[in-house]
Amino acid sequence: MEQHLLDQINEWYEADEHQQIVDTLLAIPEEERDYESIGELGRAYNNLGLYEEALAHFDTISEAGNQDALWHYRVGYALYYLKRYEDAAQAFRKADQLEPGDQRTESFLYWSLQKAEKQKREQLRLAQKAASIKQGDSAKKRGDFSDAWLADFWEDSGYARDAYQSAPPTDELISSIEQELGYKLPSSYIELMKHRNGGVPKNTNFPTEEPTSWAEDHIAITGIMGIGREKSYSLCGDLGSPFMIEDWGYPDIGVVICDCPSAGHDVVMLDYRACGRDGEPEVVHVDQEDDYEITFLADNFEAFVKGLVNDEEYDTSAEDKANALEKVAHGAFSPLLEELCSRVTEVEQLEQKIRKICTQIVEAKGGFAFHADELSYVMYDVQFWLYTMSYPDTTRDQYVAAYPNIIAFGKEFGQGGYGPSFITDWLEVRRKEKRIVQDHGVIRFTDSYVAEIMETINQV
Structure with missing residues (x-):
C-alpha cells in the first residue's frame, strides 16, 4: 500500500471514519489489493462491528498472515465479538507466541479463555435441558404460591x-x-x-x-x-x-x-x-x-x-468499606503501576497522592471502584497520564488493553474488575473536550491539560 494512502487511512481511523476506509479500499480492484490493504480493510470492518465480513477478508490472506501476530490478533478480535471464544483464544494464543508481552493480546486471551469455559458449561446445560424436555421429564409448572x-x-x-x-x-x-x-x-x-x-x-x-x-x-x-x-x-x-x-x-x-x-x-x-x-x-x-x-x-x-x-x-457494606480503606492505604501496587510511578519526577510523593485520591473514592462510595463520577475521572486521567508518559506511542486500542493491568486487576491495590464502557466513555468525553488528541493513531493529553492534572494531583 502506498504511504499516502496509509497516512489517510490512519487519519480516518483517528476520526472513527471506518466506513470511509472500507469504501476507499473496496474501490481498489480486488486483484490490486495487497496484504496490508486487506488487513486494514478487515480492521475497519472490525471497528464497524461487521465481524463476519472482517473474517472473510482476513481469510484471503491467511497464508501470509500465519506468522504475523497482528493478523492473528485481528482475527481473534473478530472471533471474540462473534462469541466464538474457543477459536478466539487460539488466535490470541498464536499472536502471543509470535509477539510475547503485548498487553492487548494477553488481556483478550485471558477473557477468551474465561468465556470459552462458561460457554461450554452453558451449551452442556442447554443440551441436557433439551434432552430432558424431549424425554418428557420437564412439565410446565403452575405457581404453587401459598x-x-x-x-x-x-x-x-x-x-x-x-x-x-x-x-x-x-x-x-x-x-x-x-x-x-x-x-x-x-x-x-x-x-x-x-x-x-x-x-x-x-x-x-x-x-x-x-x-x-x-x-x-x-x-x-x-x-x-x-x-x-x-x-x-x-x-x-x-x-x-x-x-x-x-x-x-x-x-x-x-x-x-x-x-x-x-x-x-x-x-x-x-x-x-x-x-x-x-x-x-x-x-x-x-x-x-x-x-x-x-x-x-x-x-x-x-x-x-x-x-x-x-x-x-x-449487606457487608461496613466490612467492605473497612477492607477497601485498608487496601488503598497499604495495598501493594501492581507491577505496571509501580513502574509508571517510578518514572515520574514531576510530582513529589506521587504514590501517597494516588492513595489519598482513592481513599476519597472509598469514603464516598463505600468501596474501591471507578465509575462516571468526578473523582473516578480524576483517576482515569492520572492513569492515562502515567501510562502515556512512559509509553508515548500508545494507540487507543493499546491503552484500552493495558488499562486493566494498572489498577483494575492490580495486586493488593486493585479492584478485581471494571466496566470497560466506563473507560471508553471517558476516552470519548476527553476526546470531544479536545483534552485528548490523536496523531497518526497515537493518543495523548494536550500539554495544557497535563498541567491541569498535575495541579490537581499536587493539591491533594
Missing part, C-alpha cells in the same frame, strides 16, 4: 404502583400479550401476576455461582414486569421486553421480565432456547455491559421468585 408467601412477597409503595402495577390480567389480555411477544408465558408467572400484576418484591437479590457486573455472588432486580402495555415497566410497555430487545440490543431468546438497578444495562429474562416458544423457560441474567453475557439463574420462574433473598443477605 397465601402466606404471597402476603409477604410484594412491597407496597407508590413507586411500585405507579411504574409497575396494573389491574389483574384477563385471559384475553394474556393471549394478546403472548401473541405480541411470540412466547407462551409460564403458568407460574401468570399465577403470580393474577395476584398482583407487576411490582417490586420485598426481596430483590438472587444468588449466582458466577460473578456478574453487579456483584461476585448475586444479581439485583428493581422490579418484576406485569402483563400489559399500560405501565412503562410492563411486558409490552414503553420500557418493556420488545423495547429492550429492539432498542437496547438484548438477545432475542425470550422475554425480559425484570429490570435492574443499572437502568437498562442488565436485565433478567425468560430464556426459551432449550424449551421452544411454548415450553417452560429458564431464567437468566443478561449483562449489556459485558457484551450481553448470559448467566443462568433458575430452572423456571417459580424457582426464581422463590429464590429471591433480601438485601440484608449481602
Whole structure:
C-alpha cells in the first residue's frame, strides 16, 4: 500500500471514519489489493462491528498472515465479538507466541479463555435441558404460591404502583400479550401476576455461582414486569421486553421480565432456547455491559421468585468499606503501576497522592471502584497520564488493553474488575473536550491539560 494512502487511512481511523476506509479500499480492484490493504480493510470492518465480513477478508490472506501476530490478533478480535471464544483464544494464543508481552493480546486471551469455559458449561446445560424436555421429564409448572408467601412477597409503595402495577390480567389480555411477544408465558408467572400484576418484591437479590457486573455472588432486580402495555415497566410497555430487545440490543431468546438497578444495562429474562416458544423457560441474567453475557439463574420462574433473598443477605457494606480503606492505604501496587510511578519526577510523593485520591473514592462510595463520577475521572486521567508518559506511542486500542493491568486487576491495590464502557466513555468525553488528541493513531493529553492534572494531583 502506498504511504499516502496509509497516512489517510490512519487519519480516518483517528476520526472513527471506518466506513470511509472500507469504501476507499473496496474501490481498489480486488486483484490490486495487497496484504496490508486487506488487513486494514478487515480492521475497519472490525471497528464497524461487521465481524463476519472482517473474517472473510482476513481469510484471503491467511497464508501470509500465519506468522504475523497482528493478523492473528485481528482475527481473534473478530472471533471474540462473534462469541466464538474457543477459536478466539487460539488466535490470541498464536499472536502471543509470535509477539510475547503485548498487553492487548494477553488481556483478550485471558477473557477468551474465561468465556470459552462458561460457554461450554452453558451449551452442556442447554443440551441436557433439551434432552430432558424431549424425554418428557420437564412439565410446565403452575405457581404453587401459598397465601402466606404471597402476603409477604410484594412491597407496597407508590413507586411500585405507579411504574409497575396494573389491574389483574384477563385471559384475553394474556393471549394478546403472548401473541405480541411470540412466547407462551409460564403458568407460574401468570399465577403470580393474577395476584398482583407487576411490582417490586420485598426481596430483590438472587444468588449466582458466577460473578456478574453487579456483584461476585448475586444479581439485583428493581422490579418484576406485569402483563400489559399500560405501565412503562410492563411486558409490552414503553420500557418493556420488545423495547429492550429492539432498542437496547438484548438477545432475542425470550422475554425480559425484570429490570435492574443499572437502568437498562442488565436485565433478567425468560430464556426459551432449550424449551421452544411454548415450553417452560429458564431464567437468566443478561449483562449489556459485558457484551450481553448470559448467566443462568433458575430452572423456571417459580424457582426464581422463590429464590429471591433480601438485601440484608449481602449487606457487608461496613466490612467492605473497612477492607477497601485498608487496601488503598497499604495495598501493594501492581507491577505496571509501580513502574509508571517510578518514572515520574514531576510530582513529589506521587504514590501517597494516588492513595489519598482513592481513599476519597472509598469514603464516598463505600468501596474501591471507578465509575462516571468526578473523582473516578480524576483517576482515569492520572492513569492515562502515567501510562502515556512512559509509553508515548500508545494507540487507543493499546491503552484500552493495558488499562486493566494498572489498577483494575492490580495486586493488593486493585479492584478485581471494571466496566470497560466506563473507560471508553471517558476516552470519548476527553476526546470531544479536545483534552485528548490523536496523531497518526497515537493518543495523548494536550500539554495544557497535563498541567491541569498535575495541579490537581499536587493539591491533594
